[in-house]
Structures are given as C-alpha cells and as structure tokens.
C-alpha cells in the first residue's frame with residue numbers, strides 16, 4: 001500500500017474529494033492538546049470555597065465550558081435537573097452519584113462535582129483507537145494487513161476483495177468488514193477504515209439503503225451497517241440528512257470518518273465551514289465541535305439530501321455476555337419471561353384487558369419514544385430476477 005498524501009494525527013476537521021491513495025493515519029495519538037492538559041489537571045479547589053448552591057451551579061457551568069464539554073454555562077444546572085428531576089444541587093449531585101454507582105463518599109460539594117465529572121469522562125481523553133482511513137487507487141492493489149479489521153465502502157462497480165481462499169466481487173454502493181489480510185483489487189473507488197486494535201469478523205453487506213432505520217438528532221436517520229459485535233466494538237453507519245437540516249452543534253469522544261455517498265451539504269466547525277460534496281471523504285478528530293447542514297432544496301427526489309458513510313472506532317452499544325439475543329430469549333422459568341419483558345422485548349401484540357376496551361393504541365405505546373421511531377423506515381426494494389447482472393471481474397483479480 002502506497003501512502004502518498006498522508007495526513008498523520010490531524011487535530012482539525014478534514015474533507016477533500018476522493019483522491020487515490022489519500023491516507024489519514026491516526027495510529028499514534030495526537031499530541032496532547034491544551035484542552036487535554038486542562039482536563040487532566042483541572043483544579044477543583046475553587047469549588048470548596050463556596051457554600052452557595054447558586055454559585056456552585058455557576059462554577060460548575062463555567063467548568064464544563066472551559067473543559068470543552070459544552071458551550072452553554074447553563075447546561076450544567078439544566079442537565080442535573082433533567083437527569084435527576086430534583087431541585088437543589090445537593091440532592092441532584094447525590095442522586096447522580098447513586099445512580100452512577102459511585103460509592104466514594106464526597107468530602108464536599110466540590111468533591112462531589114469532581115467525582116461526577118471524572119466518572120462521566122469529562123476529565124480525561126477517551127481511549128485512543130489506532131485507525132487509518134485509506135482511498136483505494138483504482139487500477140491498483142490495496143494490501144490490507146493481518147492483525148487488523150478493515151471496514152470498507154465501495155462506490156463503483158469493478159472491484160473485488162481477494163482473501164486467502166476466495167475472491168469476492170464487491171459492487172457499487174455496498175460495504176464490508178474484513179478481519180485480517182486481504183487485497184482490494186480493481187477499478188472502483190473504495191474507502192477503507194482500518195482498526196489496528198480490533199479483531200472483528202469478515203462479512204459482506206448489500207446495498208446501502210436510501211433512508212435510515214433509526215432516528216438520529218434533528219430529524220436525521222441512521223442505519224447500523226456493521227453493528228458492534230460486542231458492546232464497545234467499532235461500527236459502520238449510514239447517516240441520512242433531509243433537506244433544510246441545521247444540525248445541532250455537537251462533539252464525539254472518538255474519531256469519526258467517512259465518505260459522502262449522496263447529495264451535498266456543509267459541515268460547520270469552529271475552524272470554518274466546509275462544503276460537503278458527493279464523493280468527498282472526511283475525518284473528524286475526537287472532541288471536535290461540528291454540525292452538518294443541508295440545503296433547503298433537494299437536488300434529487302430522494303428523502304435524503306445528504307447521505308454519508310460514517311465509521312466509529314468504538315460504541316457504547318452492543319451485546320454483552322449477560323445481555324444478548326440468544327441468552328435473553330432462552331426461557332426455562334417464568335422469571336426469564338419477566339426479565340425479557342422488562343427489556344422491552346415483548347414482541348407479542350398488546351391485548352387490551354376486557355375492562356380497558358376503550359384504551360387507544362397511542363396509550364399503550366412507549367411514552368418517551370418519538371412518533372417517528374414507531375414508524376417503519378424499512379424501504380421496499382423488491383428484487384427482480386431480470387435485474388440480475390454479472391459483474392465482470394477485473395483482469396488482474398481472476
């Protein structure tokens with residue numbers, strides 16, 4: 001693999017048109033930034049000098065802003081109130097510590113805030129994930145290393161993946177994950193996100209759909225193309241933005257990188273506004289404020305005005321040894337059916353009790369789920385036998 005056009009450990013948002021061999025190498029941690037230094041050495045002594053709840057709430061808000069956690073001083077107090085439902089900072093802090101299973105008895109209010117910020121990862125950088133983003137050069141061979149997992153998106157026809165014992169055609173608008181050594185060969189654009197510290201599994205996906213299956217912020221949707229195998233594992237996503245979106249400014253604790261596969265828009269960051277065009281590739285360092293915006297008028301008659309493939313090197317979602325579909329749906333006591341229902345997985349149709357025949361459907365739906373989440377986003381793509389086509393293998397891949 002040639003690495004012409006390498007950017008190593010970037011500290012700001014990068015976007016550029018797909019360019020053969022373009023590489024973002026994030027294997028080494030970025031140099032410790034001023035923000036990281038502040039987070040690791042934040043001085044909480046000022047909190048201990050006040051006993052006024054209002055002043056303490058203000059100091060907490062100032063701290064979150066200076067630590068780069070939020071850009072709104074009022075967010076500290078409002079978040080505590082929303083999370084706990086309680087009034088008064090003492091009750092709120094104690095409730096948070098209890099619910100987060102923090103058993104250390106705080107010596108002061110300031111210490112309580114310090115414990116809360118430490119346990120919510122506000123005082124340290126998130127774990128580093130060694131990652132590389134690489135643009136396959138059409139007509140060349142991209143060698144994928146052993147000991148890593150490679151996630152890919154294929155933008156055109158005319159490519160194959162060569163593994164040790166087979167050759168797999170990969171057609172346009174499809175995705176894959178490959179554990180271990182392989183080669184990408186052929187004339188297509190193919191972006192590969194390699195996680196060097198993770199052993200995934202190899203599988204090949206179908207076409208990326210036209211609209212997402214999960215709600216995301218601000219009216220956007222998302223589909224987990226390659227879900228985490230275990231909680232915390234990497235994932236590959238398709239992210240969809242309707243026309244006229246002004247996404248709320250936000251950050252992520254780990255990198256995000258990907259490719260614009262449909263439509264166009266703008267990414268707004270503190271370092272400027274960056275046009276996003278179909279075919280662009282992007283890389284977002286951890287904890288970088290950003291928001292994706294779309295134009296009011298759609299370019300095409302599609303639900304999504306901007307669709308991007310987004311790789312995440314980690315997650316806070318996925319099955320665990322104690323919580324996974326095989327185990328959760330294995331019943332040998334009534335107790336297990338109760339626990340399954342508690343998880344919200346009772347798929348049996350709700351049957352109103354005789355005395356409750358007036359119950360409307362809206363009253364038996366989950367209270368906190370937005371309307372859109374109850375609708376099926378699964379698009380219908382009926383397969384037609386006469387649409388099947390044979391993709392010719394590149395000459396050097398046979």
Ligand SMILES: [Fe+2]
Nearest residue numbers: 250251252290
């Ligand atoms: Fe984001």
